[in-house]
Structure formats: C-alpha cells, structure tokens
Amino acid sequence: GEPHPxxxxxxxxxxxxxxxxxDISDALSERDKVKFTVxxxxxxxxxxxxxxxxxxxxxxxxxxxxxFVENEEYAGYIIPPAPPRPDFDASREKLQKLGEGEGSMTxxxxxxxxxxxxxxxxxxxxxxxxxHEVFLCRxxxxxVLRKDLNxxxxxxxxxxxxxxxxxxxxxxxxxxxxxxxxxxxxxxxGVKDVDDFFEHEKTFLLEYHNRxxxxxxxxxxxIRSHKNAADDINRIASxxxxxxxxxxxxxxxxxxxxxxxxxxxxxxxxxxxxxxxLKLADLLKYYLRESQAAKDLxxxxxxxxVDYENANKALDKARAKNRDVLQAETSQQLCCHKFEKIxxxxxxxxxxxxxxxxxxxxxxxxxLAELELKHAKVT
Amino acid sequence: xxxxxxxxxxxxxxxxxAEDISTNSNGPKQDSLFDDDPEDLFAEATEEVSLDSPERxxxxxxxxxxxxxxxxxxxxxxxxxxDMFTHCSFDEIEEEEGGxxxxxxxxxxxxxxxxxxxNAYMAYKVSTKTSMSLFRxxxxxxxxxxSDFLGLHSKLASKYLHIGYIVPPAPEKSIVGxxxxxxxxxxxxxxxxxxxxxxxxERYLMRTVKHPTLLKDPDVLQFLESSELxxxxxxxxxxxxxxxxxxxxxxxxxxxMTIKMNESDAWFEExxxxxxxxxLQLRKLHASVxxxxxxxxxxxxxxxxxxxxxxxxxxxxxxxxxxxxxxQLAEVEEKIDQLHQDQANADFYCFSELLGDYVRLITxxxxxxxxxxxxxxxxxxxxxxxxxxxxxxxxxQFNNKPEKxxxxxxxxxxxxGKVQQGERDFELISKTIRKEVSRFEKERxxxxxxxxxxxxxxxxxTQQKQKVKNIIIIIFSISY
Numbered sequence: 001g002e003p004h005p006x007x008x009x010x011x012x013x014x015x016x017x018x019x020x021x022x023d024i025s026d027a028l029s030e031r032d033k034v035k036f037t038v039x040x041x042x043x044x045x046x047x048x049x050x051x052x053x054x055x056x057x058x059x060x061x062x063x064x065x066x067x068f069v070e071n072e073e074y075a076g077y078i079i080p081p082a083p084p085r086p087d088f089d090a091s092r093e094k095l096q097k098l099g100e101g102e103g104s105m106t107x108x109x110x111x112x113x114x115x116x117x118x119x120x121x122x123x124x125x126x127x128x129x130x131x132h133e134v135f136l137c138r139x140x141x142x143x144v145l146r147k148d149l150n151x152x153x154x155x156x157x158x159x160x161x162x163x164x165x166x167x168x169x170x171x172x173x174x175x176x177x178x179x180x181x182x183x184x185x186x187x188x189x190g191v192k193d194v195d196d197f198f199e200h201e202k203t204f205l206l207e208y209h210n211r212x213x214x215x216x217x218x219x220x221x222x223i224r225s226h227k228n229a230a231d232d233i234n235r236i237a238s239x240x241x242x243x244x245x246x247x248x249x250x251x252x253x254x255x256x257x258x259x260x261x262x263x264x265x266x267x268x269x270x271x272x273x274x275x276x277x278l279k280l281a282d283l284l285k286y287y288l289r290e291s292q293a294a295k296d297l298x299x300x301x302x303x304x305x306v307d308y309e310n311a312n313k314a315l316d317k318a319r320a321k322n323r324d325v326l327q328a329e330t331s332q333q334l335c336c337h338k339f340e341k342i343x344x345x346x347x348x349x350x351x352x353x354x355x356x357x358x359x360x361x362x363x364x365x366x367x368l369a370e371l372e373l374k375h376a377k378v379t
Numbered sequence: 380x381x382x383x384x385x386x387x388x389x390x391x392x393x394x395x396x397a398e399d400i401s402t403n404s405n406g407p408k409q410d411s412l413f414d415d416d417p418e419d420l421f422a423e424a425t426e427e428v429s430l431d432s433p434e435r436x437x438x439x440x441x442x443x444x445x446x447x448x449x450x451x452x453x454x455x456x457x458x459x460x461x462d463m464f465t466h467c468s469f470d471e472i473e474e475e476e477g478g479x480x481x482x483x484x485x486x487x488x489x490x491x492x493x494x495x496x497x498n499a500y501m502a503y504k505v506s507t508k509t510s511m512s513l514f515r516x517x518x519x520x521x522x523x524x525x526s527d528f529l530g531l532h533s534k535l536a537s538k539y540l541h542i543g544y545i546v547p548p549a550p551e552k553s554i555v556g557x558x559x560x561x562x563x564x565x566x567x568x569x570x571x572x573x574x575x576x577x578x579x580x581e582r583y584l585m586r587t588v589k590h591p592t593l594l595k596d597p598d599v600l601q602f603l604e605s606s607e608l609x610x611x612x613x614x615x616x617x618x619x620x621x622x623x624x625x626x627x628x629x630x631x632x633x634x635x636m637t638i639k640m641n642e643s644d645a646w647f648e649e650x651x652x653x654x655x656x657x658x659l660q661l662r663k664l665h666a667s668v669x670x671x672x673x674x675x676x677x678x679x680x681x682x683x684x685x686x687x688x689x690x691x692x693x694x695x696x697x698x699x700x701x702x703x704x705x706x707q708l709a710e711v712e713e714k715i716d717q718l719h720q721d722q723a724n725a726d727f728y729c730f731s732e733l734l735g736d737y738v739r740l741i742t743x744x745x746x747x748x749x750x751x752x753x754x755x756x757x758x759x760x761x762x763x764x765x766x767x768x769x770x771x772x773x774x775x776q777f778n779n780k781p782e783k784x785x786x787x788x789x790x791x792x793x794x795x796g797k798v799q800q801g802e803r804d805f806e807l808i809s810k811t812i813r814k815e816v817s818r819f820e821k822e823r824x825x826x827x828x829x830x831x832x833x834x835x836x837x838x839x840x841t842q843q844k845q846k847v848k849n850i851i852i853i854i855f856s857i858s859y
Contacts, residue, residue, distance in 0.1 A: 204695070211692045218685040225678035232671035239664040246656055249824050254831050261838070358696075 019043050022140045022155065024133040025053065029125055033057055034086045036132055040155045047156055054158045058085055061132055063161065064139075067150045075300045075338075076345035077145065078353055080138035081289035083131040091121045109238045116234065116270075123274060127282065134286070193305075195343070201350050202298055209291040216284035223281055226273035230266050237262035279368040287357060294353055301346050304339040311335040483509040483588055485603070487581040490573050492560065493524075499561045500524045503577060505584065507603050513595065515604060525552075527608055528580055534598045535587070540743075541750045542804075543811035545819055546593065547586040548739040550579035575732075582736060589822070644809070650816055651748055658741045665734035672731055675724045679717060686710070726837045733830050737823065744819060751808045758801030765794045 019042060026037035039053045065082035068074050095117050102110055139145045154161070193199040237259050244255030311332040318328035489504040506520035532549035539546050556572040588594045588603075602608065642648050690710070772787045 207695050208692075211688070211695050215685070215688040215692045218681065218688045222678065222681040222685045225674055225681045228674040229671060229678055232667050232674055235667040236664065236671065239660060239667060243657075243660050243664065246660065248653075249820060251824050251827050254828060258831050258834065261835075361696075 020140050020146055022133075022136045024129050024136070027125070027129045029086075029088070034125075034128065036129065038136065038155060046152055052156060052158075054155065056154065056161075058083070058132070060154065060161050061135060064150055064154050065135070068139075068145065068148070071148075074145065075304070076297070076342035076349070077142070078290070078293045078297050078349045080135055080142070080145075081286070081293045083128070083135045084285075086125075086128040088121065088124060091117065091124055095121070106238075106242065108241070112234065112238065116231075123277075127278075130282075131286075197347060198298070198301070198343070205291060205295050205298065209288070209295060212284055212288045212291055216281065216288050219276070219281045219284055223273050223277050226269060226276065230269040230273060233262050233266040233269060237266060275368060275371045279364045279371070283360065283364045287360075290353070290357075294350060297346055297349060301339070301342045304335070304342050308332075308335040308339040481589065481591075482511060483507065483594075485581065485584045485588065487577050487584065490577055497561055500526075501557075501560060501573060501576075503580060505603065513600070519604060521603065521606055521608075523602070523608065525557075525576070525580075526610070527602065528583065530608075530610075531587075531598060531602045532583075535593060535596065538596070538598075539593070540746060541753075543747050543751060543808040543815060544590070544592060545740070545743050545747055545815045547583060547590070548743050549583050550576060551739075578732065579736075582732075586736075586822075590818075646813070647748070647751070647809070651745075654741055654744055654748070658738070658745070661734055661738050661741065665731065665738055668727055668731040668734055672724060672727050675727065679721065679724070683717065723837065726834050730830055730834065733826060737826075740819075744816070747812055747815065751805070751812055754801070754805045754808050758798065758805050761794065761798040761801045765791065765798050768794055 021041040023039050024036050025039040028035040028037075034057065036056050037053050038056050039051075040047070041051045043050065062082055065079065068079045095114075098110070098113055098117060105113075139148075139151055145151065193202065240255045240259035240262060244252045244259055246252075247255060311328070311334075315325075315328040315332045318325045484507070486506050487503050488506065491502045491504075493500055493502045502522045502524050504520055505523050506518075507514070508518050510517060528549050529552070532546070535546045553572070553576075556569070556576070559566075559569040560573060584603075587599060593599055768787065768791050772784070772791060775784045775787055
C-alpha cells in the first residue's frame with residue numbers, strides 16, 4: 001500500500017504526535033479472518049526500534065480493549081470503543097449467489113455484477129481497516145493509555161499474542177455483568193448528582209446516545225434504499241443495452257443512449273451512497289459507540305460515588321459502635337480517593353469528548369457537502 | 380472466496396475522474412431524436428392504396444402464394460403493390476377510404492363509486508372528442524364500469540384474434556385492489572389503485588381505436604356512444620387476461636402436437652424469434668423498473684425519516700453552531716431531495732406502466748402467430764383428408780362401384796372446396812399478420828420514443844433542481 005502521512009483518523013479528529021504514531025499499513029483478507037499489519041513509528045525509549053510492524057487479528061484488538069476496561073486504574077477515562085468484528089458474510093453470500101446464477105445471465109451482466117460486488121467487498125474491507133485503525137490512534141493519542149504496557153506489547157511483540165476468544169463460561173459471566181450493570185444503571189441514573197457539571201452531562205449523554213442510535217439506524221436504512229435503487233438501475237441499464245443491440249428498428253439507438261445514461265446515473269448514485277455511508281453512517285456509528293463508552297465512564301463514577309457514600313455510612317456506624325474504626329477509615333479514604341480521582345479525570349475526558357465530537361461532525365459534514373457538490377457538477 | 384487485498388486506507392473515497400455528462404448532451408442531440416419521426420413516413424408515401432381498390436384483389440389472388448416463395452424483408456416482396464402496402468402506415472390507407480384522418484381523443488375520468496359493500500363498483504366517465512365522420516357527434520361521453528371494458532375486449536377478441544388481428548388486451552382484474560375500494564378504504568393505496576386503473580383503461584381505449592379495423596367495429600362504436608350498455612356477464616369469470624391465458628393454452632396444445640409447421644416463410648420465423656426475444660427482455664426490464672419505483676419510494680420515505688432524526692440530533696447537541704448546521708442540512712436534504720425523487724419516480728412509473736402494457740400486448744401478438752399455425756394445421760388436415768379420399772376414390776374406380784363412386788366424388792368436391800378455403804384462410808391470416816406486425820412495430824417505436832424523450836426532458840429538469848441544491852450546499856459549507 002501507499003504510505004500516508006500521520007494518523008488519518010477517519011471519523012475522529014486527533015492530534016498528530018511525533019512521539020508515537022500508529023497506523024495500519026496493510027491488511028489481508030483470508031477465508032474467515034483479516035490480518036492487519038500494525039505499523040508503529042515512535043521516538044519513545046520504551047521500544048527497541050524507532051519503526052516496526054506486527055501482524056494482528058481482530059481478537060487481539062478486543063483483548064487489548066478489554067484489558068483497558070478491566071483495569072481499575074483506567075476507571076476514570078473514556079475507553080476508546082472496540083472496533084466491530086469484520087463482517088463479510090453478507091458480501092460473501094452475494095458473491096456466491098452470483099457464481100451460482102452465472103448461467104442465467106449474459107457475460108456482460110455477469111462481469112458487471114461481479115465488479116459491483118467486488119467493489120462492495122473492497123469497501124467493507126476498507127471500512128473495517130479504518131475502524132481498527134481509529135481505535136489504535138485513539139489509544140496512541142490518549143496521554144495515559146498510550147503508556148499502557150499491554151498496548152506496547154500489542155504494538156511490538158511480533159509473535160501471536162495467543163489470545164483465545166472467550167469461552168462459553170466467560171461469555172456467560174460477561175452477560176451477567178452487563179445485566180447487573182444495567183440494573184445498577186437505572187438505580188444510579190435516578191440519583192441526582194451534587195455536581196452540576198456531571199448532572200448536566202448525564203442528562204445530555206442519555207439523550208444524545210438515544211438520538212445518535214436513532215439517526216444511525218435511519219441513515220443505514222436510507223443508504224440501503226440508495227444501494228437497492230442503484231442495483232435496480234444497474235439491471236435496467238443492462239436490459240436496455242440488450243434491447244438496444246437486439247432491436248432492428250430506430251429504437252435501438254434510443255435504447256442504447258438511455259442505457260448509457262442509466263449506467264452513468266447508477267455510477268453516481270453508487271458513489272453518493274458510498275459517500276453517505278462513509279461520512280455519515282460510519283460517523284454516527286462511531287459516536288454511538290463512543291457515547292456508550294462515555295456513559296460507561298459516568299456509570300463507573302456513579303458506582304464509585306455509591307461506594308464512597310456506603311463507606312461513609314460504614315465509618316459512621318463503626319465510630320458509633322467504636323469497632324473496626326481504623327479499617328473503616330482506611331476503606332473510606334480509599335473510596336474517597338478513588339471517587340475524586342475518577343471525577344477529576346472524567347471531567348477532562350468529557351470535555352475532550354465534546355471537542356472531538358464537534359470537530360469530527362463538522363469535518364465530516366463539510367466533506368459530505370463537498371462530495372455532493374462534486375457529484376452534482378458531474379451530472 | 381479468497382481475496383488478498385493490499386489496502387491503503389484513505390480518509391475518503393478515492394478521487395474519481397469527473398464524468399463528462401455535459402448538460403449539452405440533451406440539447407442539440409434532442410433535435411436529432413426528432414429526425415426519424417415516423418410521421419415523416421406519411422409524407423414519403425408516394426402511392427395511394429385503398430382497401431377497396433381493384434389492386435387489393437390482385438394482392439390476394441395474384442402471384443405465387445407466399446407460403447411457397449421464400450420471403451425475407453417486406454421490401455423484396457413480389458409486386459410493388461405489396462411493397463407499398465406494408466410500408467404505408469395503415470392510418471393513411473384509412474384516410475383515403477373514409478376521407479377522415481385519424482383524429483380522436485378519448486379520456487377516462489371521474490371515477491365514482493356506485494353502490495355499497497361488495498356489490499359496489501367504480502363508474503368511469505369515457506369522453507370522446509373527434510372530428511371523424513364515423514361518429515354521430517363530435518364531443519360526447521358515457522359512463523362505463525370495468526366489466527364493460529372487459530366485455531368489449533372479449534367481444535373483439537372472439538371476432539378478430541383468430542383471423543390475425545392484434546387485439547389490445549384490457550387491463551387486468553385485481554381482486555385485492557378492488558376489494559379495498561369496495562370496502563370503502565379511502566387511503567393512499569386505494570386511491571393509487573383507482574388512478575392506476577383509470578390510466579390503464581384510457582390507454583386501452585386509445586390503443587383499440589387507433590387500430591383502423593377495430594375502430595369501425597360496431598361493438599366499439601356502441602361502447603363509446605350509447606348511453607346504455609348491456610351488462611357483460613361473462614367477464615365476471617373471464618377477464619381479458621383470462622382469455623389470453625386460454626389462447627395461450629390452446630397455442631401450447633398446438634405446439635405440443637407432433638405436427639410441426641413447415642415454415643417456408645422466413646419472415647414469420649424471424650418475427651416469431653423477434654417477439655420471443657422481446658418478450659423475454661421486456662419482462663426483465665419491467666420487473667427491474669417496477670423494483671426501482673418501489674425502492675425509490677422507500678428511499679423517499681427513509682430520507683424523510685433520517686432528516687427528522689438528524690434534526691433531533693442537532694437539537695440535542697450543545698454546541699449551537701453545530702446544531703444549527705445539522706438542522707439546516709437535514710432541512711435542505713429533505714426539501715430538495717423529496718421534489719427530485721418524486722418527479723423522477725413519476726417518470727419511472729409511467730415507463731413501468733408502458734412496459735406492462737407491452738408485455739401483455741406481446742402475449743397477444745404471440746397468440747395471433749399461434750392462430751396462424753392453427754389455420755395452417757386445419758388446411759393441412761384438409762389436404763391430408765383429401766388425399767385419402769382421392770386414394771379411396773381411385774380404389775373405388777378400380778373396383779367399379781358406381782353408386783359409391785358418385786358419393787365419393789361428391790365428398791371430394793366438397794373437400795376440395797374446403798381445402799381451397801383453408802388455403803385462402805391461411806394466406807389471408809398471413810397477410811393480415813404482416814400488416815398488423817408492421818403497424819404494431821410502428822406503434823411500439825412511437826410509444827417508446829415518446830417515453831424516452833419524456834425521461835430525457837425530466838432529466839434536464841432534475842439538473843435545474845440540482846443547481847438550486849448546489850447553491851444551498853455552497854452556502855452551507857462556506858458558513859462552517
């Protein structure tokens with residue numbers, strides 16, 4: 001692949017930092033897995049070399065993400081959302097169906113459809129690479145997370161990390177953890193926060209997250225309709241072309257002309273759909289995930305607050321009974337310290353989140369408008 | 380499937396070369412589209428041939444029968460008269476005869492629900508405006524219901540299909556659509572259904588009267604003119620689609636018989652192939668266009684939903700400049716895209732309807748070809764029977780049985796008459812089909828050209844709207 005300058009965070013506006021630059025320089029798609037070549041350039045002393053690459057698979061990204069989530073030290077940060085699993089199933093199915101139906105269409109039709117599907121496959125591929133890259137860039141740009149040991153191992157260790165996927169028991173445990181969290185979430189959301197900033201953020205994030213979810217779903221539907229219409233136009237162009245070549249009357253040149261126009265229309269509509277997909281749908285999906293991560297942060301803070309309040313109550317009780325007072329004091333101090341630490345970093349994280357979000361939306365919307373202009377000029 | 384891809388991830392789609400679809404392509408070229416206007420053929424006709432002229436008898440009985448002589452395109456036909464006959468538009472021939480040019484316009488309008496419940500029906504106003512002397516007045520209208528149209532078609536089909544005339548099929552019955560209307564469901568889909576049917580009935584009548592022979596049929600005249608029409612009862616069971624299905628089944632039965640028609644006329648073979656291909660392609664095209672209309676409607680709905688959702692998102696965003704940006708973008712998308720999509724969809728819808736009409740028309744054409752085969756079959760059967768009788772007669776002569784001989788001779792004479800009639804029938808249907816196909820092709824070319832030109836014109840309009848949208852987008856991107 002071609003080299004490119006700096007982190008090209010697709011949807012997220014990140015600062016360029018020469019001390020640590022990470023990107024995905026290459027990717028290989030095999031039967032049921034994708035192999036990413038993670039390329040690092042760094043002046044930090046932690047690494048043996050200044051520039052190096054390793055090959056990683058999706059599971060290893062998830063391992064890294066989960067290690068952040070499980071690390072108590074990072075409770076006060078918005079953990080960059082994990083990239084979604086590469087999903088080529090739909091595309092692969094379509095390609096297979098095309099292969100089976102080869103006999104029932106003309107050679108031109110088959111070639112055209114095959115090109116279309118291959119382009120679609122490539123687009124999905126590019127997207128999944130971009131999502132994995134954004135995750136790494138976010139980690140690299142974060143002042144604390146970039147120093148994480150697991151992260152460095154991920155970047156540098158050139159052997160397989162032997163991260164097996166979660167087995168059934170672990171998946172079940174996760175499931176229950178989430179159930180407890182959402183029940184807690186309801187409980188915690190109900191308690192009004194003393195701190196205005198966090199109270200406001202809580203209200204905002206809950207509403208924002210839901211609206212992003214809705215917008216994301218609707219944009220997906222809109223883009224799918226666009227793609228369907230483009231497919232129809234493709235078929236119509238083919239039929240008109242066949243009619244044009246078969247017709248012996250004056251109509252033949254009419255049919256051929258319209259077929260040509262339809263073909264051009266289709267190309268444009270496909271591109272519009274692809275642009276919308278990239279600039280709009282991916283943006284919305286990303287912020288859906290990141291707003292969830294922000295909500296998770298608020299939840300952790302609330303949890304810490306509840307623990308702190310419980311520790312206070314326990315200390316009062318211990319003092320009243322004059323039993324295990326030292327233990328209660330230590331516990332209370334720990335909780336207090338944890339809560340304050342989380343609150344402090346959470347505030348900064350949420351402010352940064354807003355800055356990033358606003359910049360990303362502005363950038364993408366402007367780019368989308370420019371692309372629409374470009375396509376419109378072409379018609 | 381194994382795909383090895385070396386990917387360079389960019390922050391946007393790869394820049395693509397601007398396609399050259401210049402707006403000019405619809406300007407000057409459109410003039411050339413009109414150069415081959417079929418109307419010009421009228422001006423070019425140098426010889427006048429009238430249906431009742433003595434030349435017509437010459438056409439029918441003179442010269443070697445087309446069944447024997449191999450014939451390719453009409454222009455290489457035997458006599459110059461036949462050449463003109465097939466090249467001239469049929470309309471012009473009628474001109475000479477009746478002194479009337481084809482000047483008639485029928486509109487089907489004002490659908491009105493009559494009655495209640497399951498016995499309810501839609502009554503349509505059929506208005507005719509014409510200057511042709513064929514009619515009692517110049518401007519008149521009647522009320523008709525759907526089964527009246529079906530009744531008209533079934534009468535015409537029974538009179539003309541088997542002698543080779545392409546009778547335009549009536550619109551299809553639709554139980555689902557009609558039930559909604561009967562039940563009184565006044566929603567968008569039932570209104571659309573009524574409008575679709577109204578438009579289809581109008582096209583059906585216009586096609587029927589454009590046919591010079593059908594126009595003069597008393598059933599057609601009665602349909603258009605008389606205020607009271609006897610209820611067509613048989614159509615409740617049979618729609619024109621049903622009749623066509625029967626025709627097709629009969630045709631299939633003929634095909635399945637072991638006798639294969641000895642097609643010595645290459646013109647028919649070529650045309651049969653042509654219509655088979657056309658049938659296939661038009662069906663495919665029709666399905667795709669219908670699908671497009673459907674998906675574009677969905678797109679319209681989904682775009683509107685998304686626009687609302689984006690506006691909501693904009694509202695919740697704290698940062699006021701960004702929220703304004705999102706809301707404005709949503710509004711722009713919604714207003715302009717809606718107009719654009721609705722217009723384009725209306726055009727595709729017309730195209731879809733035309734294709735549907737032609738799919739049914741071609742079924743009628745194929746039916747007519749099959750009738751010719753049946754006619755040939757009848758003639759051949761007669762010939763075979765005659766041959767057998769001849770052999771039997773010879774035997775009788777040899778055995779010297781005078782009474783039986785006379786009877787045989789009488790039978791033979793009768794059969795000979797039948798065989799000659801069969802041959803004439805076959806020649807007549809073949810000639811009729813040639814005329815019909817020629818007329819059909821001209822109409823087809825005209826219809827498709829019209830709709831394509833309409834599409835190109837609407838494309839120009841879309842470009843105007845796009846220009847407006849561009850201006851708004853420029854303003855938007857400048858302000859942010």
